[in-house]
Amino acid sequence: MSDEADTVLVTTEGRTGRITLNRPGALNSLTRPMVLRIAEALTAWEHDPDIAQVLLAGAGERGLCAGGDIRAIHADARAGGTASADFWRDEYRLNARIARYPKPYVALMDGIVMGGGVGVSAHGSVRIVTERSRVAMPETGIGFVPDVGGTHLLARAPGELGTHLALTGAAVGAADALLCGLADHFVPADRLADLAADLATAPVSDVLPRYAGGAPEGELAGQREWIDHCYAADTAEAIVERLSRHGDQAAKQSAETILSKSPTAVKVALAAVRRARALGSLERVLAQEFRVSCAALSWPDLVEGIRAQVIDKDRTPRWFPADLAGVSGADVERSFAPLGPERELRLDGR
Numbered sequence: 053m054s055d056e057a058d059t060v061l062v063t064t065e066g067r068t069g070r071i072t073l074n075r076p077g078a079l080n081s082l083t084r085p086m087v088l089r090i091a092e093a094l095t096a097w098e099h100d101p102d103i104a105q106v107l108l109a110g111a112g113e114r115g116l117c118a119g120g121d122i123r124a125i126h127a128d129a130r131a132g133g134t135a136s137a138d139f140w141r142d143e144y145r146l147n148a149r150i151a152r153y154p155k156p157y158v159a160l161m162d163g164i165v166m167g168g169g170v171g172v173s174a175h176g177s178v179r180i181v182t183e184r185s186r187v188a189m190p191e192t193g194i195g196f197v198p199d200v201g202g203t204h205l206l207a208r209a210p211g212e213l214g215t216h217l218a219l220t221g222a223a224v225g226a227a228d229a230l231l232c233g234l235a236d237h238f239v240p241a242d243r244l245a246d247l248a249a250d251l252a253t254a255p256v257s258d259v260l261p262r263y264a265g266g267a268p269e270g271e272l273a274g275q276r277e278w279i280d281h282c283y284a285a286d287t288a289e290a291i292v293e294r295l296s297r298h299g300d301q302a303a304k305q306s307a308e309t310i311l312s313k314s315p316t317a318v319k320v321a322l323a324a325v326r327r328a329r330a331l332g333s334l335e336r337v338l339a340q341e342f343r344v345s346c347a348a349l350s351w352p353d354l355v356e357g358i359r360a361q362v363i364d365k366d367r368t369p370r371w372f373p374a375d376l377a378g379v380s381g382a383d384v385e386r387s388f389a390p391l392g393p394e395r396e397l398r399l400d401g402r
Contacts (some may be wrong), residue, residue: 053181054382055290055307058074058085059073059074059075059077059083059085059086059089059113059121059181059385060072060074060089060090060093062080062089062093062323063087064102064269065101065107065251065252066251067102067103067104067105067250067253067401068103068104068105068106068107068250068252069093069096069097069100069103069105069106069107069131070106070109070248071093071105071106071107071108071109071206072108072109072110072111072238073108073109073110073111073116073119074084074111075111075164076110076111076112076113076114076384077112077115077369078118078121078400079112079114079116079117079118079164080110080112080115080116080117080118080241081118081119081120081121081168082114082119082120082121082142082143082168082169082172083120083121083139084135084138084139084142087139087142087146089143089144090146090172090238091142091149092147094106094149094150094153095104095392098153098154098156100157101156101209103151104155104156104255105156105157105158105251105256106153106157106158106247107158107160108156108157108158108159108160108173108176108253109160109162109248109322110162110163110169111133111159111243111259113163113166115160115162115163115164115165115166115186115206116159116161116163116164116165116169116173117165117166117168117172118164118166118167118169118171118317119166119167119168119169119197120136120139120143120167121169122194122358123363124136124139124363125139125348125358126355126359126362126363127214127327127354127360128349129349129354129358130355134350135206136237136345137253137342137345137346137349137395140199140342140346140397141342141397142158142344143171143200144199144200144201144338144342144397144399145340145399146171146172146396147171147172147175147200147201147334148175148201148334148335148338148399150171150172150232151175151176151177151201151334152174153176153177153232153286156177156178156181156255156256156257157177157178157349158172158176158177158178158182158251158256158287159172159176159178159179160180160234160244161174161179161180161181161184161185161187161229162180162181162182162185162244162253163172163182163184163185163241164186165185165187165188165193166186166187166188166189166190166223167188167189167191167198167199167200167202167266168200169198169238170187170189170202170205170234171199171200171201171202172200173332174187174205174234174235175201175205178235178256178260179232179234179235179236179237179238179262180235180236180237180238180239180244180260181224181225181226181229181235181237181238181239182226182238182239182240182244182245183225183226183238183240183241183267184223184241185225185226185229185235185270186220187201187223187224187225187229187234187235188217188221188223188248188311189218190221190223191221191315191317191321192218192219192220192306192310192313192318192321192360193244193313193314193331193357193361194310194314194354194357194361194362194392195314195316195317195348195351195352195353195355195356195357195358195369195371196314196317196345196348196354197317197321197324197341197344197348197387198218198321198324198325198341198352199341199342199344199345199347200257200341201338201341202218202341203218203324203325203328203340203341204323204328204334204337204338204343205233205234205333206218206230206328207325207326207328207329207337208233208235208329209231209232210228210231210232210233210276210314211248211273211276211279211280212279212280212282212283212284212383213231213276213279214232214264215283215285215291215322215325216272216279216306217232218322218324219283219291219310219313219318219322219323220306220309220310220313221309221313221319222306222309224270224271225267225270225271226238226267226268226269226270226271227267227268227269227270227273228270228271228272228273230267230270230273230342231270231273232272232366235378237260237262237264238264238265238266238267239263239264239265240263240265240267242378243263245309247259247260247263250262256270263297265294275300275302275303278295278298278300278302278303281294281296281298282294282295282303282306282349284385287317287322288310288315288319288322288376291322291375292307292310292311292376295310295358303309311375311376314351314357314369314373314377315354315371315373315374315376315378316347316351316373316383317351317353317357318376319376319379319383319384320348320384320387321342321385323388324340324341324344324388325385327340327388328340335399336400338397339396339397339399340388341390342392342397343387343388343389343390343396343397344387344388346390346395347385347386348386349352350375351373352372353369353372356369356370356371356372357369357371367372374396376378
């Protein structure tokens with residue numbers, strides 16, 4: 053692995069400030085020093101008249117970023133430490149900063165873009181996907197809940213598409229990312245290097261039209277009928293029942309997928325997306341997500357989910373409670389409880 057100082061490469065190319073996530077062996081997973089380095093670069097460029105725009109990319113061939121370093125979160129949760137909360141506080145502040153950045157923020161969302169990778173890209177002003185893009189918020193599979201402003205983005209997706217993605221953790225390709233509002237433009241992967249080179253000498257508004265085009269056909273547009281009907285149910289149990297009884301095989305598969313996830317995470321994720329719709333601003337949603345993320349550190353499912361999926365890789369998590377019926381409304385409410393004035397995440401613009 054690279055030295056920590058090299059995990060984010062900050063360079064300038066003409067009038068473009070370039071940020072390259074540089075942990076390809078870990079699929080560019082984010083650490084707290086990486087988050088702070090990105091924030092530092094954005095601060096330096098914000099008032100620099102020689103920098104007109106920012107470009108975010110990932111090193112290696114596999115993707116932009118697979119998310120946060122969940123091995124570190126696993127260790128911290130087991131130890132009862134504060135490192136994860138400290139990381140999330142800085143990460144969510146960065147997510148809000150990216151969304152409000154005064155210069156064009158161009159994110160190349162090529163390959164795998166998940167969790168924290170969505171947070172550093174999908175809040176940008178120019179979000180580019182390719183035929184290789186796989187965009188997801190897969191947190192329910194590790195006993196966690198979509199964060200980094202993910203519930204804000206998913207709450208704003210058409211119909212119930214965001215609820216579907218939040219509960220199943222499904223990864224979507226370029227067309228579906230565009231449909232859900234997670235991206236803005238499609239550019240073929242083999243043209244990204246030329247696009248990035250052109251940004252050194254011209255603004256993205258001039259460059260992008262030469263490269264952007266129509267994305268290959270997606271799946272979700274043809275599934276809207278059953279997604280919007282099934283996920284409009286009042287509870288997670290009712291959603292699963294509707295999916296299970298629907299005639300579409302993809303609906304039945306979605307029910308099975310949800311039932312394989314952490315029951316606690318599924319119920320809290322459903323509540324989080326629905327509450328995000330009412331909260332409005334990204335800052336308010338991030339503050340809510342911070343409460344939920346901190347609460348999740350005490351769930352047995354977070355440690356168990358990461359163990360099963362990442363540490364031991366046996367893919368057989370033992371969730372507690374084991375099913376949706378075992379998660380009470382009070383359990384869900386506790387995940388949204390105030391943290392107290394000293395611990396709450398506070399952001400400008402709330």
